[in-house]
Amino acid sequence: MLKIFKYIFFDLVRSRWTYAYFLFYLALGFVMLFLSNDVSKAIITLMNVIVVLTPLVGTIFGVMHYYNSREFTELLLAQPMKRSTIFIGQYIGLSLSLALSLLLGLGIPFLFYGLLRSSAIWDFGSLLVAGAFLTFIFVALAYIIAISNENRIKGFGYAILMWLGLAIIYDGLFLISLLVFDDYPLDKFALIATMFNPIDLSRILILLKLDISALFGYTGATFKMFLGTSLGMVISLLVLCMWVVIPTWLIYRIARKRDF
Amino acid sequence: MRKSIILTILLSLVGSSYLDAKTIEVCKTCAVSSIAEGIALASKNDVVLVKEGVYAEHDIDISKPITLRGEGNSVIDAENKGYGLLLFSDSITIEKMTVTNIGNSYTKDFAAIYVSKIKYFTIQNCTLTNVFFGMLIEKSHYGVIRHNDISSDAIEESSSGNGIHLWSCSNLQVDHNELQKLRDGIYLEFVSESKIEYNLSHHNIRYGLHFMFSNDDEYHYNQFYSNGAGVAVMFSKRLAMTHNRFSENWGSASYGLLLKEIYDAEIEYNTLERNTIGINAEGATRVNYKHNYFLNNGWALKVSGACYANDFSENNFINNSFDVSYDSKVNDNKFDHNYWSTYTGYDLDKNGVGDIPFRPVKLFSYIVNRTPETILLLRSLFMELLNFSEKVSPVFTPDNLLDNHPSIKKFE
Amino acid sequence: MIEITSLNKKFGKMEVLKDLDLSIMKGGIFAVLGPNGSGKTTLIKSVLGIVVPNSGEIKIDGKSILGQFDYRNNVNYLPQIANFPTNLSVKELLTMIKDIRGKNAADERLIKLFGIQEYLDKKLGHLSGGTKQKVNIVLAFMFDSELIILDEPTSGLDPLSMIHLKELIAEEKAKGKTILITSHIISFVEAVADQIVFLLDGKIYFKGTLADLLTQTKQADLEHSIAHILEGTYA
Known part of the structure; x- marks a missing residue:
């Protein structure tokens, strides 16, 4: 796996897309x-960008990379290696190169700026952690969609739909259900619904580090207990990990039976 | 000219009283070894000078116009047995005394210094620690409370007392005190024509300052931070609150400043920073909010109940999650010439005033008011889109709740 | 060498391989022919483990290969389309595959043979289709393996390289290797193949030498005999 990962990573870090993505964050970081x-x-503006953009870029790059390297994947499949090794290696190589663009792109301006004032370092850290998680999650989801769809136009369509669904539509449905079932106790439902969407989850995770966290407490004891303590932070991180582990496992499962 | 004459007369009066006053020293090894004894020996205008040391005394009754002065570390240890000092005469001065260990009671309001029905008293440079109530002042007038430190270790509301508790008083001057870890830092009920200035009230479990049924008072240049629920001003008229700082009141039902049933107040040049709610107005009428600085609050301003004829102008609203929350569809309050950091309009004629009006109430703020759980959607893409559409064509928020002259630059 | 019994493969509703039986002896060149969609590539990919059959058995040297991967260390493969990571250099790609196999490779000789020394440090994305195909061939021939599978090896090659490729194939055959080829270029097949496997509708229609095929179809050359088979079945 390490061998595959190494070369895929080498390939991708030299790609102009990765550079463009890196430069975008670099510019954004410095400007902000x-x-x-x-x-x-x-940090709040960066959060708005990261929470929307990293999933989108992860999705598009994931699908694009998969379809573009189909023939090479075939060549690799003819090598004496387990299938899972090849796919997981590719997946990690891609996710890591994207995550690194984000980390360095935003990290460099913050190093220039923030080393002196380290109070924001934790907020910033949570921003990067959430961004990295989102990259890994959405590349994995995109890979699942691409592997399951031979037709690249279909695959691309589904992937964009998936992003749209999690970035916007999910929240719309969430809001509607909260407003419709206004008369019932909703706090547990709301928290659970948040867990099922990695974008919402990362957003909450970042907001928890920012001072607005107290706003969550305003709505009731459950929120306060869950979001106002480190329990919320730990559980959110765990669920985010699950969001990486389960899709990765699915890639492994699907890839095992797939024809190329 | 006239002023200086009055000053000269005053000075000579003070001087002459010092002339026939004597000083009684109290110390562990002196002839007079207890404070109560020293006070008993003193006559009008005398000074009882308490030397350094710990005096295990309580319920020390002062019923004549004298000065009780400590030397920095002159400690009255009440050993949780009752009150510290009881002031029952006009013109008493207490200085540089330390009073400690006032025990809790559910039946009696034990205080380090209890003042009842007197005039012209001064309590200054005193330190009151581990108290139930710090100062309990009833039906007294023309007093000065200055440069005192009052602290306790309050854990719950029911078993703790207030730092400076004023009841049915007038013409008091309370300034430069520091109050911490009490129930309420400063509590006023039926207090009029008094000034609360330059105090520091923090880490109190309820309010930094609690105002009830108190008219014609002023408070300026105070700092209130990290209190359980901030500062509450209720059922009062004709108040002036300026240059205060309300900050770090984070908590589920916390605010910088609560206004409840307030008429005719001036709220100016205050800073409200990092509070769950900056100002929570529940029934405030004819209040002018000017030149205030709302920074990094959850809600800068929450207006509910019957609030009429309020004027919000030339305030800075910067980086608040919500600028204004408003629970009614009608608006009788004026927002004009404020600076809003979320304003995205333009100023083509370069007159410093934005050319399109600003709507301070966001749709999301309206939704969160209705269904609090929706706060989980804070800063989500979907919510931003909804806010945007509401901005373009308002459906839920009051039509006339507009700042027609949003400032382009923030006010210094 | 290769023993395939009742191999079935469906893509959705389409049955590509139907109960296919095939045995290929060690040594020699086998050309797998057939019209488009007859299952040539599927057959080859099943042997490589790139396609997972629905049922049936594939054995190489008596051992089942289904779900295995180690056996591929003894299989060389030349895919139809050469498409490599665009930002790796030719050298890096060669190193990568050598890294994966961990076996001695005769890459230097092949690089010289196809004249791609000057491209070694170029990025793969900057190479022409023909050069990429040469790299592809180097990758397929640089290891010493018992089984060599070539999927349309001639596409995009210049005449000189074509000659080199034929020489290479002949060389491997001389070493006693088993070589499986699919190709549309009839002349190429005629020139190199010892045996022909003709696939039609997912089944082996014919298996034998070129001479056998010509006799059976009573035609003068391969091209015509294939045309004859197709007319016979579809007319």
């Missing part, structure tokens, strides 16, 4: 930090 001059505001 040095033009706004307010770290907490910069």
Whole structure:
């Protein structure tokens, strides 16, 4: 796996898309930090960007990379290696190169700026952690969709739909159900529904680190107990891990039976 | 000219009283070894000077106009047996005394310093620690409470007391005190024409300052932070609150400043930073909010109940999760010439005023008011889209709740 | 060498291989022919383990290969389409495959033979189709394996390289290797194949030498005999 991962990673870190993605975050980071001059505001704006963009980029790159390297995958499949090794190696290579673009792209401006004022370092850290998680999750989901769909146009369509669903439609349905069932106790339902969407979950995770976390407590004891303590943080992180582990396991499962 | 004459007369009066006053020293090894004894020996205008040391005394009754002065570390240890000092005469001065260990009671309001029905008293540079009530002042007038430190270790509301508790008083001056870990830092009930200034009230489990049925009072330059629920001002009229700082009141039902049934108040030049709710107005009428600084609050301003003829102008609203929450569809309050950090309009004629009006109430804020659980959607893409559509064509938020002249630059 | 019994493969509703039986002896060149969609590539990929059959058995040297991967260390494969990670250099790609196999490779000789020394440090994305195909061939022939599977090896090759390829194939045959080839270029098949396996509708229609095929179809050359078979079945 390490061998596959190594070369896929080498290949991708030299790709101009990865550079473009890296430069985008670099520019964004510098602009946010040095033009706004307010770290907490910069972090909130960055959060809005990361929570929407990393899933989108992860999805598109995941699908694109899979379809583009189909023939090479075939060549690799003819080598004396387990299938899971090949797919998981490719998956990790891609996710890691994207995650690294994010980490370095935003990390460098923050190093320039933030080493002196380290109070925002934890907020910023949670931002990067959430971004990295989202990258891994959405590349995995995109891979599942691509592996399951021979037809690339279909695969691309489903992947974009998946992103749209989790980024926007899910929240719309969530909101509607909260408003419709207004008369019932909703706090547990709301928390659980959040867990089922990695984008919402990461957003909450970042917000928990920011001071707005107290707002969550305003709504009731359950939120306060869950989101106001480190319990929420730990569980959110665990669920995010599950969001990586389960799709990865699915890639492994699907790849085992798949024809190329 | 006239002023200086009055000053000269005053000075000579003070001087002459010092002339026939004597000083009684109290110390462990002196002839007078207890404070109560020293007070008993003193006559009008005398000074009882308490030397350093710990005096295990309580319920020390002062019923004549004298000065009780400590030397920095002169400690009255009440050993949880009752009150510390009881002031029952006009013109008493207490200085540089430390009073400690006032025990809790469910039947009596034990206080380090209890003041009842007197005038012209001064309590200054005193330190009151581990108290139930710090100062309990009833039906007294023209007093000065200055430069005192009051602290306790309150854990729950029912078993703790207030730092400075004023009841049915007038013309008091309370300034430069520090109050911490009490129930309420400063509590006023039926207090009029008094000034609360330059106090520091923090880490109290209920309010930093609690105002009830108190009219014509002013409070300026105070700092209230990390209190359980912030500052509550209720059922009062004609107040001036300026240059105060309300901050770090994070908690599920916390606010910087609660206004409940308030008429005719001036709230100016205050800073409200990092509170769950900056100002929570539940029934406030004819209140002017000017030049206030709302920074990084959950809700900068929450307006509910009957709030009429309020004027919000030239305030800064910066980086609040929600600028204004409003639970009614009608609006009788004026928002004008404020700076809103979320304003996205433009200023083509360069007059410093945005060319399109600003709507401070977001749809999301309205939704969260209705169904609090929706707060989980804070800053989600979907919510931003909804807010945007509401901004373009308002359906749920009051039509006329507009700032027609949003400032482009923030006010300094 | 290869023993295939009652192999079935469906793609959705389409049956590509139907109860296919085939045995291929060690040594020699086998050409797998058939019209489009007859299951040539599926058959080859089943042997490689790239396609997972629905039922049936494939054995190489007496051992089942289904679900296995170690046996591929003794199989060389030349895929139809050469498409490599665009940002790796030729050298890196060769190193990568050598890394994976962990076996001695005769890459230097092949690089010289196909004249791609000057491209070694170029990125694969910058190579022409023909050059990529040459790299593809180097990858397929650089290891010493018992079984060599070539899927349309001639596509995009210049005449000189074609000659080199034929020489290479002849060389491997001389070493006693088993070589499976699919190709549309009839002349190429005629020139190199010892035996022909003709697939039709997912079944072996014919298996034998070129001479046998010509006798059976009573035609003068391979091209015509294939045409004859197709007319016979579809007319």
